[in-house]
Amino acid sequence: ELKVEQNPLFLSMQEGKNYTIYCNYSTTSDRLYWYRQDPGKSLESLFVLLSNGAVKQEGRLMASLDTKARLSTLHITAAVHDLSATYFCAVDMYNNDMRFGAGTRLTVKP
Amino acid sequence: DAGVTQSPTHLIKTRGQHVTLRCSPISGHKSVSWYQQVLGQGPQFIFQYYEKEERGRGNFPDRFSARQFPNYSSELNVNALLLGDSALYLCASSLPTGGLYNEQFFGPGTRLTVL
Numbered sequence: 001e002l003k004v005e006q007n008p009l010f011l012s013m014q015e016g017k018n019y020t021i022y023c024n025y026s027t028t029s030d031r032l033y034w035y036r037q038d039p040g041k042s043l044e045s046l047f048v049l050l051s052n053g054a055v056k057q058e059g060r061l062m063a064s065l066d067t068k069a070r071l072s073t074l075h076i077t078a079a080v081h082d083l084s085a086t087y088f089c090a091v092d093m094y095n096n097d098m099r100f101g102a103g104t105r106l107t108v109k110p
Numbered sequence: 111d112a113g114v115t116q117s118p119t120h121l122i123k124t125r126g127q128h129v130t131l132r133c134s135p136i137s138g139h140k141s142v143s144w145y146q147q148v149l150g151q152g153p154q155f156i157f158q159y160y161e162k163e164e165r166g167r168g169n170f171p172d173r174f175s176a177r178q179f180p181n182y183s184s185e186l187n188v189n190a191l192l193l194g195d196s197a198l199y200l201c202a203s204s205l206p207t208g209g210l211y212n213e214q215f216f217g218p219g220t221r222l223t224v225l
Binding site for chain 2: 004033035041042043044045048088090097098099100101102103
């Protein structure tokens, strides 16, 4: 069965620092998604990664995909308070089933 | 353009009751998926419907059912509610891409509390 594991599950950062969130998955897939969720809110699509070596950047966030290692990373550069949220990766199973990781709860402190 | 809409936003039910949740996809989107998100966890896939047919089903009991209407809106029904059904129920719609990818756009969710 497909497993999607994120780490860390909780991350407390200081403003201005850099950090990386990791997403490992256990089956072949070249379609991976990152979402952001604010407390009590729905999921906002951040990145769609569709091939090995794909890299996408938006502001202070950069996502990459290594399908051979079955690993995606979400890198945060010079964190700001507004980035505080829960971040989920999700793997497309090709059978119309999307599997989500448990989420990384990010808190950025001044 | 309107995003995915869901109703109701909040719902309180008691054990054993039945509930119907509704979802309207983004205009032009023909695929609707349902997810259950228990507090503190990632969303879990329940169903996907495309062109009114079930195209995928997650590991949920038969108490959960869904359907899609000709206008592509969808209903999720849950019978014989249990306390463990308390969760945020998310609907997502997607545009068919010929199998290339399945980027889903999520609605605001329905918060179901079972007492």
